[in-house]
């Protein structure tokens with residue numbers, strides 16, 4: 001099964017959550033479009049057992065840390081959604097987006113279109129900064145408008161009980177995990193939160 005990890009913004013914790021998902025589901029990992037360095041694929045691979053997962057090469061590895069459509073233009077390439085076919089694997093595949101849902105890949109397609117193109121179920125990462133209620137509800141509206149299946153939300157970083165309550169009330173989505181801010185992210189962090197995620201996965 002393919003899972004597409006998106007978020008309400010860039011730097012919301014998709015890479016960290018993707019690593020936990022790979023551990024929890026014993027899944028492989030693919031970042032179709034990487035804009036700038038360090039590569040998310042390397043960050044994920046560093047925290048997982050290399051014997052148990054495949055870390056597929058990026059579809060587009062762009063040099064500039066910018067919106068993919070702009071980074072691609074700087075590199076003199078155009079991102080073509082049709083070339084971004086998920087790699088074949090017998091395991092589950094965790095596909096990590098770039099930035100949020102409506103980040104442009106080119107003048108026509110958005111990151112959210114990749115989720116549909118990959119026939120993936122979406123996992124939404126939301127942090128709880130002031131402004132995140134609006135960003136989260138808008139993101140869920142955009143996903144629903146496209147009839148994309150959404151497995152649930154993962155809240156990342158400092159908690160905010162009232163924000164969580166109102167987001168759950170309006171979206172009806174299950175919370176798959178709450179991931180507090182870590183002083184240090186180690187292999188043990190990934191193992192611990194993978195176990196917690198497994199408990200909510202089939203609930």
Ligand SMILES: Nc1ncnc2c1ncn2[C@@H]1O[C@H](COP(=O)(O)OP(=O)(O)OP(=O)(O)O)[C@@H](O)[C@H]1O
Pocket residue numbers: 007009010011012013014015016017040097098099100156157179180181182183185
């Ligand atoms: N819960 C957390 N505890 C500690 N550090 C975190 C946590 N969540 C995210 N970070 C750190 O914040 C930074 C941004 O997170 P991350 O790279 O996962 O974001 P992203 O959504 O994948 O961004 P991008 O759109 O660039 O892919 C990273 O340095 C990451 O290690």
Ligand SMILES: C[C@H](N)[C@H](N)CCCCCC(=O)O
Pocket residue numbers: 010011034035036064065066067068098099100102103
């Ligand atoms: C470079 C960065 N870390 C992400 N990979 C891309 C974020 C694009 C955000 C575009 C936008 O919403 O303005």
Ligand SMILES: [Mg+2]
Pocket residue numbers: 014015040096
């Ligand atoms: Mg990332």
